[in-house]
Amino acid sequence: MLISLDWLRTLIPTDKSAAEIGALLTGSGLEVEGIEELESVPGGLRGVVLGEVLTCEKHPDADKLSLTTVDVGDGTPRQIVCGAPNVAAGQKVVVALEGAMLYPSQGEPFKIKKSKIRGAASEGMICAEDEIGLGTSHAGIMVLDTPLPNGTPAAEYFGLGSDSVFEIGLTPNRADAASHYGVARELRALLQQPCHLPDVSQFQAPATAASNISVTIEDEQASPRYAGLLLENVQVGPSPEWLQRRLRSIDLSPINNVVDVTNFVLHELGQPLHAFDADQITGGQIRVKRATEGEKFVTLDGAERTLKADDLVIADANGTPMALAGVFGGKTSGVSNATTRVFLESAYFAPAAVRRSSQTHQLKTDASFRFERGTDPNMVPVALQRAALLLQEVAGASIAAPVVDEYPAPVQPATVRLRLSRVERLVGQYIEPERIRQILMDLDIQISEESTEEWNLTVAVHKVDVTREADVIEEILRIYGYNNVALRPFNSASFLAKFPNPDPEVIRQNTARLLSGQGFSEIITNSLTNSQYFEKEGEPNETLVHVLNYNSADLNVMRPSVLHSGLEVVRYNLNRRQRDLKLYEFGKTYHRQADGQYQEKNKLAIYVTGNATAETWQHKAEKTTFHDLASVVQQVLNVLGHAAPAPQPVQHPYLAGGLTLLVQNQPVAQLGAVSPGVLKRLDVGQPVWYAELDWDWLVRKYKAALVARELPKFPEVRRDLSLVVDRTVTFDQLRQIAQRTEKKLLQSVNVFDVYEGENLGADKKSYSVSFALQDPTQTLTDQAIDAVMQRLIGQFEKQAGALIRK
Incomplete structure (x- = not known):
């Protein structure tokens, strides 16, 4: 999951650096696997400043060049040779200083160096927009109209900023943090600093309308809540730059303003949305129902899929599927460039229903990722209003009808009994009750009843994985900080554990x-x-x-x-x-x-x-x-x-x-x-x-192989034999024969050459084998060695049919 720091700061203002925030999130269980720095313009216009042309004269040795002096705010005017036809004294310009690395719109990056051009020294460059990657024009230098002082960084003038993007390894139990607002809530608890939802106070929908899209939920267990809103006068087109920049920062490609808004709200609030072309909803009715076994459905990617009876679909009045609920939209009902009326869906689907369809059809989307883990049913109307306001802003949409919000059986929050003594036992350290109270409040966990020993808690529905006392204590410990749990000076146990031997x-x-x-x-x-x-x-x-x-x-x-x-x-x-x-x-x-x-x-x-x-x-x-x-x-x-x-x-x-x-x-x-x-x-x-x-x-069956023993006092003797045997005889067979024959003096057997050739005969091979002999009590005599070797030769000939090569 990718999280933009610039985007995050719109929800929780903080001056913490990216590294500090990354360390805080990792310490609380949202592991930051990497931080990538993004720049609006390659290089970030470092070394590029605003300047003022003080003088401008023709170059003495070149008709198309001008010799200028430029004030860049440091008290030392620069002499710069400029080839632009529109350069003149008194202009505010963009100047690349010596050492600046420029990334032009076309061509390779280059570094500004002090140089001589036709014999005149040049200490920088007055820039055109294409030379610093801000556009494609090369007709002349950029002439600015600004009161900013000379020396002001050009990035500040153009409003160019950098962004840090966190790559977070989101574990399945942290569905509550699967968005920028979810991460902001986490930081609220870690920093004890307020965060806020986007402002939707300007949202207004008419009380009545001549026509609207009705909603019927036919499977309340799989779809506890379904809301929608009809928008008209929608102008489908490219999104504004700020919206495209937000999506690109988290590695999403902009598509059009309607789709981009749904993706933006998904990643901002964690609530998936879907936009239908309202004119394609037959009968003006939405039916949330189970599919008919075997019916065909063409998804947005153009693939025809065969639905199962347990697939949850969004269908029209005729029961024709328009979307696979919480997973993927249909091709015929999707928004196109010709769309002018949009029905915007915001719903809460049961995780099991979405997971089953996603697995069956091998469709993994940003929406299914969140629905499978559990979304916040209370975010459904907020996300709908947020998207509607954005579509008014970027697509000229108008809200044509009241919000439809079917929520027959509201999802109830979990209730948990918390014993303060249990907190100390599981954490391993006493935590002040007031600190626990603050942590719970910051995590949207309310204390409904309390005594000196235990509290009854109501857990916010967006914390789908917090259902037991141990889960609450884990939440407390995450925010309190694992590193804040000190090791006691004396560690002891009430019993002696039996340790396996060997370990x-x-x-x-x-x-x-x-x-x-x-x-x-x-x-x-x-x-x-x-x-x-x-x-x-x-x-x-x-x-x-x-x-x-x-x-x-x-x-x-x-x-x-x-x-x-x-x-x-x-x-x-x-x-x-x-x-x-x-x-x-x-x-x-x-x-x-x-x-x-x-x-x-x-x-x-x-x-x-x-x-x-x-x-x-x-x-x-x-x-x-x-x-x-x-x-x-x-x-x-x-x-x-x-x-x-x-x-x-x-x-x-x-x-x-x-x-x-x-x-x-x-x-x-x-x-x-x-x-x-x-x-x-x-x-x-x-x-x-x-x-x-x-x-x-x-x-x-482990056996300790290391045995300590006294170094031998008497030397080891080596003898070699060359044995011709059938090709089927293995060295291991020869080794076993040798070990059975001589158990006292034979220390090791090794093969150091194997030969096969026509001169040995068909299906024959030769082993050259070495034998190490040693007596720990005395020096071996030639007679004793020869006796051992004769016994070995006899057994090789008898048991392996060996021929001893002389």
């Missing part, structure tokens, strides 16, 4: 340090993802956990695998030419089981792609391989106390070959190359190696 969070942190130390970057991705990743040829995946109230079709299920979320990060980096990536993520996966129950699991995902080493003058770049990934996975398992997992071929729906690692016959890690089909589907243009570890199981 899962410590295990996670240690693993993260290991991976980060290996050059990996941690990522955090969304648990929501796109169901199309997991549905084959349009067939739904029954194990998916679908989100009923999703905001985007790309985020409509809880992810069953961490892989795709990480691949989106890989794609994002590849598209920005960051091709060498090492990433990891601790994330959750979600599945729906056959019995309808849901399952949530923790995973550790690891990704490597691109080059393992960068190109230097010493060696060429080397691509990452499966073994780079496998080495990292093995290090993680070592740290977690599982040093010797058993490998087997991978069986993973998204991997094209690899290994599954087993510990205690439990698959704890699956690693390999991401299949080309998955990469193509996510538009990832290079191979990616991926590992997925069962983090829940690994933490549950």
Whole structure:
């Protein structure tokens, strides 16, 4: 949500800077994610001032140039060479001083420098309007008629100001702040300074009219309040500059004065409006009703939509839909350049009704965003009057009939019992009752009854999320300030908590340090993802956990695998030419089981792609391989106390070959190359190696891997063997044979070369294997070493059919 500071100050006058206001709002729960500075003219005319031409003579060496002296208010006249034909002594002009950066209407920006033109020094520039971006004319310099003194900033003369725009990450529970007035109310409580609604006291509607649009609400539960106003003599056209500037400041494009006014009021007051062409309302009647199952409706974007029976629509006397209530208008009843009569709608629709239609038809609009979260039913007439006055001003409209306001069952405010002792307990600090009273008053929460121990409160209807005592205390704490809750000098608990041993969070942190130390970057991705990743040829995946109230079709299920979320990060980096990536993520996966129950699991995902080493003058770049990934996975398992997992071929729906690692016959890690089909589907243009570890199981079975022991006193001995075996024999099989054969002296087994070739024979390969032998009690003799190696050779020949190469 974007909020303009200049606009905000029309509702709550404050001299606080943008940074100060941003800090206040963030501290109260309206997180300001960024502040952008907007300027009416690029550069803000910095370094451009008003001046007066004192003298003007022909340049001695150029017929079309003039040599002038200009007073710019600092007591030192400037000599400026000017090529404009209309320059003359005595003129008030616009002068760009040395060092000013100008942004012309056409062409590239340029900086004013002290220079010589045809041998004459020039210390600035007398400007035409196109040269400073204020227009397109280049016929001559701007000649001003103003009493302002020389040296006055040009931005002040032209009324150009800058604006700061807040980008606020609005959480779903803060529907009350989804507008400039909503943010102003928040600041009222934070600054203890009054804010005010726009003045609508001049609104007047006739008591009677020859004709009017009648309103019938056929579903009072879905539409508790519906108001409207008939306007005539409307002249549809472009909006005035001030209105266009307001909309552009919050990244909205002006359309025409009628639509612009409805958008302006929406973002000012938080109340969505809709304008109908009154001549297109058949029978002069508005019916708020449920749609007929299967009927067709063409929305403003030109798309034909099939309505459901539970869609709430705004229909004419014949029941023909003209708008999808609270979501989107219809094409045939919308305002066009030929419109002269407008029926202006201001309503309160139930959040569930709007949310259902918005989700069904995949329509997300500024109006549905607010209706889905809950708007203020009391703002309905205020917004209607505000819009009518603006349309009188910018479109020449006249109010042709009384306001129609159907409100059969007014929405009642919530009542809450507040215990002062509960405030202190939940906040963790005593707050003076008078301070609590002031905060509640500033938040439009009234005290209806009170005693020394508890108060009965009436909560304003615009605070749709404040319905319980805990909600009220949260509101008090927000305004009181989280930072004002002091830590007590002595913290204690009434019981000793049983802490898990080992602590899962410590295990996670240690693993993260290991991976980060290996050059990996941690990522955090969304648990929501796109169901199309997991549905084959349009067939739904029954194990998916679908989100009923999703905001985007790309985020409509809880992810069953961490892989795709990480691949989106890989794609994002590849598209920005960051091709060498090492990433990891601790994330959750979600599945729906056959019995309808849901399952949530923790995973550790690891990704490597691109080059393992960068190109230097010493060696060429080397691509990452499966073994780079496998080495990292093995290090993680070592740290977690599982040093010797058993490998087997991978069986993973998204991997094209690899290994599954087993510990205690439990698959704890699956690693390999991401299949080309998955990469193509996510538009990832290079191979990616991926590992997925069962983090829940690994933490549950964690074994402290660090064991302190005395350094060995006697040396380690290495012996090598070259073994020719069938191609199907794996190194892991050889390693297990060796460990079973010699359990006392054998410390480690490693393969340092693998060879396949025609000279070995068909379906054969050669492993070059090293063996580290050590006796902690004595130095090994040649006889003892040879005895061990002979036993190993015998078992390799017997169990693996190995041929020992001499």
